[in-house]
Structure formats: structure tokens, C-alpha cells
Amino acid sequence: MNKSVVILLGLLVFSTFTHISYAVSGSGSIRVAPALVEIDSAVDEGVGQSPIHYSNLSNQSLRIELSFLPITFNDSSPQMQILPKGSLLSQYIKPSASDFIIEAGETKTILLSYDFRSLLTSGDYYEALFARIISTSDKANERASISEGLSTTILVKNSTKGSNPQYSISPNGIQISKIIVDQPGLVSLQVRNQGQSYGIPRGQIVLKDNFGRILGTGTINTDSTRLFPGKSKIIKVALASDQPPLITYIGKIEVRIHDQMDKTAKEEVVNYSYIYMNKILLFSLIGLGMVGISYFLYVSTIKQSTNRSKSITR
Numbered sequence: 001m002n003k004s005v006v007i008l009l010g011l012l013v014f015s016t017f018t019h020i021s022y023a024v025s026g027s028g029s030i031r032v033a034p035a036l037v038e039i040d041s042a043v044d045e046g047v048g049q050s051p052i053h054y055s056n057l058s059n060q061s062l063r064i065e066l067s068f069l070p071i072t073f074n075d076s077s078p079q080m081q082i083l084p085k086g087s088l089l090s091q092y093i094k095p096s097a098s099d100f101i102i103e104a105g106e107t108k109t110i111l112l113s114y115d116f117r118s119l120l121t122s123g124d125y126y127e128a129l130f131a132r133i134i135s136t137s138d139k140a141n142e143r144a145s146i147s148e149g150l151s152t153t154i155l156v157k158n159s160t161k162g163s164n165p166q167y168s169i170s171p172n173g174i175q176i177s178k179i180i181v182d183q184p185g186l187v188s189l190q191v192r193n194q195g196q197s198y199g200i201p202r203g204q205i206v207l208k209d210n211f212g213r214i215l216g217t218g219t220i221n222t223d224s225t226r227l228f229p230g231k232s233k234i235i236k237v238a239l240a241s242d243q244p245p246l247i248t249y250i251g252k253i254e255v256r257i258h259d260q261m262d263k264t265a266k267e268e269v270v271n272y273s274y275i276y277m278n279k280i281l282l283f284s285l286i287g288l289g290m291v292g293i294s295y296f297l298y299v300s301t302i303k304q305s306t307n308r309s310k311s312i313t314r
Helices: 003-012 279-313
Strands: 030-033 036-040 047-056 062-074 077-080 093-095 099-102 107-115 123-135 146-158 169-175 186-193 201-208 214-220 232-238 248-259 268-277
Touching: 030 123, 030 146, 036 047, 047 099, 062 146, 099 107, 169 248, 169 268, 186 201, 186 248, 214 232, 214 248
Parallel strands: 036 146
Antiparallel strands: 030 047, 047 107, 062 077, 062 099, 062 123, 093 107, 123 146, 169 186, 186 232, 201 214, 201 248, 248 268
């Protein structure tokens, strides 16, 4: 079977990691841990080993074939994509085995041996170590036995040449109306990563009125979502109410945000404004407006009738 077709079949049922500690294939047959391997080339001069554990959760023996693939990013999770360029990291990382059998209930450890001393360009490198899963129960018909695949994401931080990756996590707007009638209990904050490495947004949202009273506070990214380079994500931030709002006020949403991965980052502060009006006050104003419009139309009608009567009399 054509290799590219085989990989595509794996990608169709590929399940990206939802936990950094492990990933499980779509059918639940194979579990890999960790789902993200981070290698810092500045440690031990870029030479070392990292273990990856493959566990067979099914009731039959499975064959695993490993290969490196370039990846692209989809919001907070890396998604594999077959690109015309070949693997870069495969030149520097070698698994202890690339084709092996795992019996039912067995866990097999594969050691990734790496040497980045000849990697000249600084920056972050991402690739996927793709595991093609094949059932051994149908050796005569490999085409039918190919079931699925999953991967471990390999992140290499190459800073040995004196150039650290740039970090840049920043707010990119919030979803809120300019005039609201309910005190915000949940804020949808959009954040964007314009840096060269993945980031973890951290910070706080503070809700204030125009008198400086703090009406609510919330913590950004309690789930520790990773945001990959060039990607945006909407993060829901729950606000805990500190005190009741006034009948009406001009509100300010203060966003304090930084990147947990950037140890030298300063907290960025961005403000967004809105107008809050109590429902009773708003409906009262609308009612008064309607009464005013009705009275104006009534008076205008009376004046027109009076003017017509005077014209007829003349």
C-alpha cells in the first residue's frame, strides 16, 4: 500500500492530545505518554535521551511503526499535516526502535536519543512522532488491518547559539456589547500568540465602575491552555462578584495578562469600556421615551387639525 495513503488513513482518525501527560488513540487501543516531549538544547549541550511509553489497551497484539512528520497548529492543539518538505528533527533524533510489537496489556518504552550540537539555527522546532497502529491479527491483508494512528509532539528549544525565542501573548479583544443590562458574570477574552514559541496565557480580569469600585474579578486560563505561534483562542473567564452594581455606570474591564513561559515578561494591561444600565431604569427610559413620542405626535396632530379648521373658517 502506498505509504502516503497509509499515513492519511492514520490522520483521518488521529486524536491530538488533550492532556500534556498522555494521549489515547481514537479507538482507545493505544496510549502514549507523554503527549508532548520538550527538549532544551541548552541542557547537557543538546545531547541526551527522552523516554516515550506506549501501552496496548486492547485485547490483541498490535504493531507500531514510528515516523517523524512536520506539523502545523490549530488553536491550542497541534494537528499533523503532511507537508512537501521532509522531517528536520529525524536527522537529530533517533528512536531505539521504529517498528515493534506490543502485546495486549503490555507497555513498551522507546528511548529517543538526540544530539543537537550541529543544529545551527536558533528557535523552536515542532514535529510529530507519528505512531502508525497495525493489528497483527491479519498479517495477510495489511491493507484491512491498518486501523489508526496517534502521535507525540516533539518540541525542541534550540537556544545554544545565543538567541532565545521571542514570546508574545497579548489580548486581542473581548466579546461584550457597548450597552449591557446584566452584570457580566462571564467574559470571553480573545488572546493571540504572535511569538515564536508556544505560550500559556496567565493573568486576571478586573471589573470596575467609573467610581473605581471593584465589581468582579476572574482568573485567566485556569485550564492552562497552550497557545501555539500565530494562533488565537477565545478563553472564557468566570467573574466572581465582589459587590452589587449601581443603577447605571460606565464600566471598565481591565485585562492584566502575561505569558507564563516568558520568565522576563512584564504584565500587559488593556482596558475595555461599556455602559451598564439596570433593566428597570432602561425599561423606564424606554417607556418615558415612548410616552414622549406619543405626546409629541398627539400635539402635532391637534395643531394640524386646528390649523385646518382656521383655514376653512377664513
